[in-house]
Amino acid sequence: MAINDVAVRREVVLPVDRETAWDAVADPAELATWLASEVELEIEAGAVGWLRWEDGERHPAMVEEVVDHRRIVLRWSEEDGPETIVELVLDDVPEGTRLVVLELPVVQLEAVGALLEQGPRIIGGSSPGARGPQMVAALA
Amino acid sequence: MSATAPQRQPAVDAVFTALSDPTRRRVVELLSQRPSVTASGLAQELPITRQAIAKHLTTLVDAGLISAAHEGRETRYRLTPEPLAGAMRWMAAAGARWDERLARLAQRLAEQP
Secondary structure (H helix, E strand, C coil), rough: CHHHHHHEEEEEEEECCHHHHHHHHCCCCHHHCCCCCCEEECCCCCCCCEEEECCCCCCEEEEEEEEEECEEEEEECCCCCCCCEEEEEEEEECEEEEEEEEEEHHHHHHHHHHHHHCCCCCCCCCCCCCCHHHHHHCCC | CCCCCCCCHHHHHHHHHHHHCCHHHHHHHHHHCCCCEEEEHHHHHCCCCHHHHHHHHHHHHHHCCCEEECCCCEEEEEEEEEHHHHHHEEEEEHHHHHHHHHHHHHHHHCCCC
């Protein structure tokens, strides 16, 4: 049983180039068309804001990390769930752009981080050329 | 604009913390296959010390995933899987939410000229 058995992982191949896919995940107005019903959050490292989900409530969210045209790491909690870290990673594939999403409870990441003696944040330090989700790599 | 820290959910958090360790997951797995175990019994099956096993058992008891009952001179541990259901429910709900979101995103981008 791998650690990411207790994480949610999804991927989808989008029929567009990475530039277009990036706009869809990094522009708050675009995010409001598919991620949440309302998005008040600039996609810049350290930004703090909120998202409105289907339950109608505003939920605080923050941007942990941004690698331009490649990767976004958010932290949020929604409805009755735990506080989670959400990583979105874009990669070029022949059919367009692959988007990989990983959502993982923060406590779990902190526990693994302590285990690895890297502190609670183990998802920093990626390079713009990095391929694939850093959390998946760190937890594999 | 102000934002407060997201609210924590202690029960689900404790379960995820408990399950973040491979030894504790192994203990839960072993307990799902038999009615109960003792710390000494586990020490014979797992490659760690009895003291380490005792710590893991305490974490699992605190998360509500197992219960401890004194029977004579020994303590027997049993699986109490209800909190696991909460964690599994979160995973299923979060997965379903992403399925919906990514379907909306793919559809939106497919419709673009």
